[in-house]
Amino acid sequence: MKLYEIIIDAKASDFLNQTVKEGVLIDDANKVIANKCGIQNFFTSDAEFIELKDSLNGHGLASNRNHTEYGDYQTNRLLTDKIVEKLVKEGINPEVMLEPTFGEGNFIIAAIKAFTNLDVIYGVEIYKSYVWQAKFSILSLFIEEPELNKPKIYLHHENVFDFNFRLIAEGIKSDKFLILGNPPWVTSSQLGALDSVNLPAKSNFKNHKGLDAITGKGNFDIAEYITLMMMDNFKSQNGNLVFLIKNSVVKNIIQDQKDRVYPISSIRTYSIDTKKEFNASVESCVFFCELNRPADFTCSEYNFYTDESPKNEFGWYKNKFVANISKYAETEDFDGNSSIVWRQGLKHDCSSVMEINCLEGSLINGNSDILDVENDLVFGLLKSSDLKNNIVSKSRKFTIVTQTKVGEKTSYIEEKYPKTFAYLSKNKSFFDKRKSSIYIGKPDYSIFGIGDYSFKPYKVAISGLYKKSDFTLVLPQNEKPLMLDDTCYFLGFDKLEHAVYTYILLNHRKTQAFLNSITFLDAKRAFTKNNLMRLDLCKIAKNIPFQDIEKEVESISKKHSIQATTDTWYDFQYSLQESPLFAFV
Ligand SMILES: C[S@@+](CC[C@H](N)C(=O)[O-])C[C@H]1O[C@@H](n2cnc3c(N)ncnc32)[C@H](O)[C@@H]1O
Structure with missing residues (x-):
């Protein structure tokens, strides 16, 4: 029915x-x-x-709602059963349980079936239909299996952000408490885009507490907020917190733990197959911690489906936040400040006009228009997907580089490059439609991520988007520097050999181990400027045996017909120390 x-x-x-x-x-x-x-x-x-x-009597009501707004991913019964089974195996047998956003109630059902000592269950859910569904499912369970232990069950149809959890905390007399659930999978910026009010009143809670805003934009995951709410309300309560959450949420919690110092310990995650369980393309896990214990600052990662020992431990190690503590401990000597600044590639937000293909000698833009422009401002453009090879000297795409530095006037184009100007002005409406506020008040056809460094002939680059940590050596195309787009990061060089040495140093197994030890591959942008700036080229150059450099230079020169020797190796090392940033190292 x-x-x-x-x-x-x-x-x-x-x-x-x-x-x-x-x-x-x-x-x-x-x-x-x-x-x-x-x-x-x-x-x-x-x-x-x-x-x-x-x-x-047959007058059922139906209601419409936006499932995205409520981060609605109901956990299937098989999975809730397996999670609870794992808890039982670990000796967790609570007397009081809380499911703060219980949905259809599958965690509550699993808990009733497996936990033999449960006295009380509390649940909160905003969606009325789910409250009914959970009630009916629990009733059906007890009709089917009347001999099951029967806790008192309080199911509240309320907003988790308004609910007074302190009242529950104050009433709990048992030391065996469990918070179990799967809070909503939605971010504050997604809710903003939906004009949704499904947000806590303190939306800017990260800034309020003066913590680093992890995204830098005040964006946060609702699940993160609810997890911290639980840790806050139940900080004096002995027990466990077990939440199914995105890996990125766990990373944020551990990163902020340094400032928040929640009394949680034995922090661990069990990664699940999110595609299989929720048909969602995001990395997620079952997050475990013990409440009311001396604070821990690291998290061990396990696989949910196997009983293997931890595959990784991440978190705070000697005052640094790292993705793999054991790898980091072996390579921490490389951690410092890069003496050369890593740059992000150029940004134009106008791909239909500015991303140009070359077909049978003709330049064609994204609107299928053939370009008739001077060659001077046309440069080869590499995107993340072009950095698959070790060495690249040819581009699939081209772009028009309208400025040599950010904010430079573009009026010179009309006089010096009339055909290019005609092309740009014909397509001015596409530039004017660019939404980002960075273009407001800037000269027509402005671009970003442009400076002296863009015009360096030799570059060592990496994609920020891909999970591949190896670096690509980028060489000029027809004697013109190749540009990179804003999904890539790079260092620029005037001398080929300096770029080759850097390429070798950065791809060295030890540097790669270090970079991987500080990189969270689950993040949308795995490699960031912050992480790359931690690669201390001076220290790396001193640490890696000269023979390794010599061998690689020889091999690259032979394989790729590049004229490089180790003659300028010491000159290169000296240049790293001379670099303006070195003074701050
Ligand atoms: C990811 S689903 C998980 C549901 C359930 N915990 C489970 O594991 O199947 C998140 C649930 O949170 C509920 N929810 C979203 N916003 C809420 C709010 N402000 N207060 C209470 N519940 C909320 C949704 O309706 C949905 O049922």
Whole structure:
């Protein structure tokens, strides 16, 4: 039978029909139901009582809602059962449990089935249909298996952000407490785009506490907020917190733990196959921690489906936040400040006009227009996908480089390059439509990520988007420097040999181990300027045996017909120390 978009099985429906039959009062019905399945105040009001009676008579109500807004990814029964089974194996057998956003109630059902000592279950959920669904499913469970341990179950139809969890915390007398669930998978910026109000009042909570805003834009995950809310409200409560959350949320929690110092320990995650379990393309895990313990600052990562020892440990190590503590401990000598500044490639936000292909000698833009422009401002352009090879000297795409530095006037183009100017002005509307505020008040056809460094003939580059940590040596194309787009980061050089040495140093197994030890591959942009700036080229050059450099220079020269020797190796090392940034190292 379908009721409020939800399914109620025949036995539960018959039981309810009997219980709410004509003449029965709400309090009596609630008592009967509580006796049967433990749910307290099944009907919270007369209106609900009448509503259900009507619905059982075939007048089911359906409501519409935006599942994105509520970060709605219900956990399947098989998975909730397996998670709870794992908890039992680890000796967790709570007396009091809380599911702060219980949805259809699958965690609650799994808990009732597996935890034999449960006295009380608390749950909160904003979506009325799910509250009914959870109630009906729990009722069905106890009709099927009446011998199960029957805790008192309080299911609240409320907003988690308004709910007074302190009241629950103050009432808990047991030392065996468990917070279990899967909070909403949605970020504040996604909610902003939907004009949603499903946000806590303190939306800028990270800034309020003066912590580093991890995204830099005040964006945060609702699940992160709810996890911290739980840690805050139940910090004096002995027990465990077990949440299914995105890996990025766990990373943020551990990163902020240095400032927040929540009394949580034995922090660990069990990675799950999110595609299989939720049909979602994001890395997620089951996050475990013990509450009311001396604070820990690291997290061990396991696989949920196997019983293997931890595959990794990340977190704070000697005052540094790192992705792989053991790898980092072996290579920490490389951690410092790069003496050369890593740059992001150029940004134009106008691909239909500025991303140009070359077909049979003709330049063609994204609108299929053939370009008739002077050659001077046309440069080869590499995107992340072009950095697959070790050495690149040819581009698939081209772009028009309208400025030599950010904010430079572009009026010179009209006089010096009339054909290029005609092309740009014909397509001016595409530039004017660019949404980003960085273009406001800037000269027409402005670009970003441009400076002296863009015109360096030799570059060593990496894609920020791909999970591949090796670096590409970028050489000029027809004696013109190749440009990189803003998904890439690079160092620029005037001398080929200096670029070759850097390429060898950065791809050396030890440097790669160091870079991987500080890189969170789950992040949208795995390699960031911050991480790359930690590669201390001076220290790396001193640490890597000269023979390794010699061997590689020889091999590259032979394989790629590059005229490079080690003659300028010491000159290169000296230049690193002379570099203006070295003074701050
Ligand atoms: C990822 S789903 C998980 C549901 C359930 N915990 C499970 O594991 O199947 C998140 C749940 O949070 C609920 N939710 C979203 N925003 C909420 C809010 N402000 N207050 C309470 N519940 C909320 C959604 O309706 C949804 O049921």
